[in-house]
Amino acid sequence: MITKPHFAFFDEGSKKEIRRATLKAVAIPGYQVPFASREMPIARGWGTGGLQLTLSLIGKDDVLKVIDQGADESVNAVSIKKLVRHTTGVSVTEDTGEANIIQSRHRIPEKQLREDQILVLQVPNPEPLRKVEAREYLTKRMHAEDDYSGAWLLLFEQIMKYGRMSTGAEHPVYVNGRYMMTPSPIPRFDNPKMHQSKALILLGAGREKKIFAVPPYTDVKSLAFDDYPFAVESFEGKACKLCGSTDVFLDEIIDPDTGERSYQCNDTSFCMEHLNAKEKEEVENSYV
Amino acid sequence: MGYVAVKGGTEAIEASLDRLKYDRLKGEEIVEIKTILATMRPLVDQVMSEASLYAPFLAALAIKQAGGSMEEAVFLLRAHRSTLPRYYYSETVDTEDMFVERRISASFKDIPGGQLLGSTNDYTHRLLDFNLVNEKKEENQAWLQEFQERMCDDVADKELQFFPKVVDYLREEGLFERYPLDDTPPKDITKQSIQFPTGRSERLQVLTRGQTGAVTSLGYASLRGYGQVHPTIGEVRVGNVPIHVQHPYEEESDPDDLFYIGDVKLTEVESFVPVNVKKQNQKEELEFEIGYGISFGQNETKAIAMSILDQCLENPHGEFPTHDEEFVLLHIDSVESTGFISHLKLPHYVTFQSKLDSARQVKKGGNNK
Numbered sequence: 001m002i003t004k005p006h007f008a009f010f011d012e013g014s015k016k017e018i019r020r021a022t023l024k025a026v027a028i029p030g031y032q033v034p035f036a037s038r039e040m041p042i043a044r045g046w047g048t049g050g051l052q053l054t055l056s057l058i059g060k061d062d063v064l065k066v067i068d069q070g071a072d073e074s075v076n077a078v079s080i081k082k083l084v085r086h087t088t089g090v091s092v093t094e095d096t097g098e099a100n101i102i103q104s105r106h107r108i109p110e111k112q113l114r115e116d117q118i119l120v121l122q123v124p125n126p127e128p129l130r131k132v133e134a135r136e137y138l139t140k141r142m143h144a145e146d147d148y149s150g151a152w153l154l155l156f157e158q159i160m161k162y163g164r165m166s167t168g169a170e171h172p173v174y175v176n177g178r179y180m181m182t183p184s185p186i187p188r189f190d191n192p193k194m195h196q197s198k199a200l201i202l203l204g205a206g207r208e209k210k211i212f213a214v215p216p217y218t219d220v221k222s223l224a225f226d227d228y229p230f231a232v233e234s235f236e237g238k239a240c241k242l243c244g245s246t247d248v249f250l251d252e253i254i255d256p257d258t259g260e261r262s263y264q265c266n267d268t269s270f271c272m273e274h275l276n277a278k279e280k281e282e283v284e285n286s287y288v
Numbered sequence: 289m290g291y292v293a294v295k296g297g298t299e300a301i302e303a304s305l306d307r308l309k310y311d312r313l314k315g316e317e318i319v320e321i322k323t324i325l326a327t328m329r330p331l332v333d334q335v336m337s338e339a340s341l342y343a344p345f346l347a348a349l350a351i352k353q354a355g356g357s358m359e360e361a362v363f364l365l366r367a368h369r370s371t372l373p374r375y376y377y378s379e380t381v382d383t384e385d386m387f388v389e390r391r392i393s394a395s396f397k398d399i400p401g402g403q404l405l406g407s408t409n410d411y412t413h414r415l416l417d418f419n420l421v422n423e424k425k426e427e428n429q430a431w432l433q434e435f436q437e438r439m440c441d442d443v444a445d446k447e448l449q450f451f452p453k454v455v456d457y458l459r460e461e462g463l464f465e466r467y468p469l470d471d472t473p474p475k476d477i478t479k480q481s482i483q484f485p486t487g488r489s490e491r492l493q494v495l496t497r498g499q500t501g502a503v504t505s506l507g508y509a510s511l512r513g514y515g516q517v518h519p520t521i522g523e524v525r526v527g528n529v530p531i532h533v534q535h536p537y538e539e540e541s542d543p544d545d546l547f548y549i550g551d552v553k554l555t556e557v558e559s560f561v562p563v564n565v566k567k568q569n570q571k572e573e574l575e576f577e578i579g580y581g582i583s584f585g586q587n588e589t590k591a592i593a594m595s596i597l598d599q600c601l602e603n604p605h606g607e608f609p610t611h612d613e614e615f616v617l618l619h620i621d622s623v624e625s626t627g628f629i630s631h632l633k634l635p636h637y638v639t640f641q642s643k644l645d646s647a648r649q650v651k652k653g654g655n656n657k
Binding site: 005006009010011012013014017034035036037038039040041043044045046048068069070071073074075076077078079082105106107124134135136137140162163164166167168169170185186187188189207209231233234249251252266 | 296297298300301363366367369370371372373374477478479480481483484485614618623624626627628629630631634635636637638639640641642643644645646647649650653
């Protein structure tokens with residue numbers, strides 16, 4: 001009894017159902033569309049929402065890129081790519097520019113995305129109001145009634161306690177001026193990349209069974225007060241020790257021997273491209 | 289030429305998979321699927337129940353592949369379930385037609401049809417049986433032969449016995465409300481994610497595929513004090529029921545034209561739960577409601593706990609989490625809970641960096657004006 005997996009794992013009925021939910025999500029930007037999330041061959045919480053989106057979208061000619069915390073070679077990214085390849089045979093790439101479907105956990109690539117690309121984000125907790133109210137029945141209502149006072153209060157309390165908003169990743173956003181949405185736990189640094197993005201951004205939460213979307217050219221605004229504006233992570237005065245980039249999200253690396261702190265690009269593909277470009281330039285210049 | 293910060297994920301995974309395989313093979317023993325099916329039926333039953341896929345052979349394969357890990361075996365079978373198209377819904381199963389192997393009631397000493405202990409661990413003494421260390425096939429065969437002869441003598445000329453439901457007698461006495469049969473098709477939670485407030489059909493589906501340990505724990509919590517349901521078991525029955533489907537292209541159906549597609553083994557529990565009912569004259573009367581539990585295979589503890597939770601959720605009660613449908617239904621699924629707990633092993637350095645930045649900025653004391 002040996003069986004081969006179906007193309008892109010799912011039976012066609014399942015794919016259709018996910019696509020229908022996706023279309024609805026695109027039609028109502030930022031609204032969490034419930035869907036009958038399937039159990040996947042990878043664990044809940046390990047990117048099953050993103051994976052279901054990817055598998056429902058992917059065709060034979062697509063080129064896939066998967067990143068985890070900014071890195072193409074991170075173990076879980078490798079594992080997801082392996083599964084998609086195994087069930088579809090599509091080609092994968094590390095080059096952001098080459099891919100037309102990019103599945104990512106916790107980062108939006110540094111390189112600006114294009115209209116012909118789709119960014120799929122993996123979402124652990126799709127509900128931005130969960131800290132305010134534990135019950136789904138009530139948070140769903142709050143969204144319907146445009147009642148976001150609880151989320152604002154949370155931020156206000158942080159300012160009262162700490163003198164500033166102390167959110168980490170997952171700083172909530174308004175999409176198209178209506179629905180409050182978690183951008184998935186991307187760092188605040190990446191929030192502005194969602195605003196008027198040329199690429200379609202799809203967000204999938206497998207365990208919580210929700211799909212939501214930011215269609216291309218949609219307004220995305222991070223929650224902030226007039227006197228306490230939204231601020232991204234600060235890497236002031238720091239640069240990537242490998243490629244020298246400054247305007248990027250940096251990983252902090254501590255030398256185990258000296259205890260010295262250094263920084264390098266979190267987006268490994270971007271860093272590589274930058275390095276290669278620099279090298280090329282150096283080589284060309286040396287021949288002049 | 290270049291350099292990438294996190295390199296080597298592919299090689300690391302390959303090496304880890306080899307390790308895993310080595311761990312499974314290094315003992316140089318092979319457990320056959322048929323051995324698992326023949327000797328570990330309770331494990332097979334539990335995996336099928338939590339995976340909500342009735343397929344003993346596949347469950348045994350999953351157990352073999354998982355090296356006996358429950359959560360892993362359930363996970364494998366659930367993932368396989370996602371690849372299967374669903375063509376039919378079966379006709380309603382009437383558990384009164386069950387081919388009963390075991391049926392007991394804690395409510396009455398003498399129930400019509402009688403108590404039937406069947407096969408159960410309940411009255412074994414949990415002493416390690418060291419005779420099993422050197423079990424002999426010949427001895428087992430001799431025992432089997434002797435046992436089968438005894439059984440044949442016993443049932444030779446008896447008719448098949450019918451076991452009516454215990455609750456029917458109490459209904460006749462008016463202690464249970466008689467509800468009209470409700471044949472509304474249930475909402476399939478695997479095709480449409482549950483929305484709150486839920487219907488009972490959704491709740492029962494989530495409960496029956498819940499992790500055995502989780503369902504048992506929450507049922508126990510309710511029983512012990514964090515809940516308002518104190519049941520008596522009206523009936524536990526275990527046995528096979530036939531499954532029929534309709535011809536997909538024929539509208540009208542004569543029950544005789546249905547297709548029999550096989551049997552499933554079930555455990556069904558009806559718990560009697562006393563409730564206060566306000567009558568028209570404002571007087572309160574004590575009546576009973578049924579807490580319903582059902583599970584694939586022989587899975588009695590889980591089915592009983594499920595019957596408690598079913599009644600808990602039928603009667604929302606703010607004080608106790610066991611009466612809160614979101615608390616119960618969203619946290620008892622094996623694949624969901626083990627998945628999300630284990631995802632904490634994934635790298636979180638971007639999110640942590642972001643939080644670190646926030647903490648540092650707060651420490652600096654500056655507001656970000």
